[in-house]
Amino acid sequence: MMLSFRCFLFSTSSPSSYFSIFLPKPHSFLPFTFSQKLGSYTTSSSAQSMPSKLLFRQLFEKESSTYTYLLADALHPEKPALLIDPVDKTVDRDLALVKELGLKLVYAINTHVHADHVTGTGLIKTKVPDVKSIISKASNAKADLFVEPGDKIYFGDIFLEVRATPGHTLGCVTYVTGDGPNQLQPRMAFTGDALLIRGCGRTDFQGGSSDKLYDSVHSQIFTLPKDTLVYPAHDYKGFTVSTVGEEMLYNPRLSKDKETFKNIMQNLNLSYPKMMDVAVPSNMVCGLQET
Numbered sequence: 247m248m249l250s251f252r253c254f255l256f257s258t259s260s261p262s263s264y265f266s267i268f269l270p271k272p273h274s275f276l277p278f279t280f281s282q283k284l285g286s287y288t289t290s291s292s293a294q295s296m297p298s299k300l301l302f303r304q305l306f307e308k309e310s311s312t313y314t315y316l317l318a319d320a321l322h323p324e325k326p327a328l329l330i331d332p333v334d335k336t337v338d339r340d341l342a343l344v345k346e347l348g349l350k351l352v353y354a355i356n357t358h359v360h361a362d363h364v365t366g367t368g369l370i371k372t373k374v375p376d377v378k379s380i381i382s383k384a385s386n387a388k389a390d391l392f393v394e395p396g397d398k399i400y401f402g403d404i405f406l407e408v409r410a411t412p413g414h415t416l417g418c419v420t421y422v423t424g425d426g427p428n429q430l431q432p433r434m435a436f437t438g439d440a441l442l443i444r445g446c447g448r449t450d451f452q453g454g455s456s457d458k459l460y461d462s463v464h465s466q467i468f469t470l471p472k473d474t475l476v477y478p479a480h481d482y483k484g485f486t487v488s489t490v491g492e493e494m495l496y497n498p499r500l501s502k503d504k505e506t507f508k509n510i511m512q513n514l515n516l517s518y519p520k521m522m523d524v525a526v527p528s529n530m531v532c533g534l535q536e537t
């Protein structure tokens with residue numbers, strides 16, 4: 247079923263209902279207890295007002311050098327979780343990890359329509375039918391839910407904010423952990439291919455535009471706090487994480503002025519992606535070709 251929406255959340259008072267439209271998120275005041283053994287990340291503010299704790303895993307698919315991210319609210323009784331940019335080839339690994347950690351997978355999310363691998367979202371849905379797939383409305387791809395800039399994706403008490411970062415593709419978005427007294431510090435930006443560590447995604451197909459990419463990275467990512475952690479969709483050199491401040495200074499493309507950036511992008515002379523003709527049509531339908 248296709249469903250458009252502007253805002254949705256996971257309600258702690260009603261575990262069976264994962265969506266509410268246009269409702270502010272109520273605070274809950276769960277104590278810090280059992281999740282310490284699972285957690286790998288902290289939240290920001292004082293203990294009295296801060297109920298959330300993120301469980302975070304960075305997973306890797308070696309053929310396409312893709313990162314998949316698993317995030318969960320480890321303090322919530324149901325431990326609701328989401329996967330960002332799952333790959334079809336590593337779905338079984340990812341779902342086994344979800345099970346081992348006792349998480350309830352709620353969402354499988356894409357940052358964009360990938361050209362270099364087949365998304366795992368459709369396959370995940372066949373194995374865990376309650377999971378909802380999410381992609382940007384601007385991508386024109388199929389999914390259960392479509393997000394637009396400003397939407398918030400709640401899992402437990404933690405949320406991701408949606409920021410439009412087109413330029414690599416027309417529909418690219420960056421998911422940023424929320425800003426607020428009970429949210430994570432430093433913030434985390436899942437940038438897809440808009441911003442890579444010391445690089446960026448190519449802009450020569452899928453509605454790409456170096457002009458748009460420069461503007462969207464500078465207005466939507468480089469305006470975040472400098473300590474915001476940058477988690478890209480890929481890395482080919484062994485990097486795992488960067489920060490906004492680091493990329494503003496040292497990204498060899500996006501730290502330059504716009505004309506220099508456009509010139510760099512026009513002269514990359516990249517070859518045609520080998521998975522493109524398979525991956526893009528498949529990813530337009532959640533990774534599952536329609537029969």
Ligand SMILES: [Fe+2]
Pocket residue numbers: 358359360361362414439447
């Ligand atoms: Fe991409």
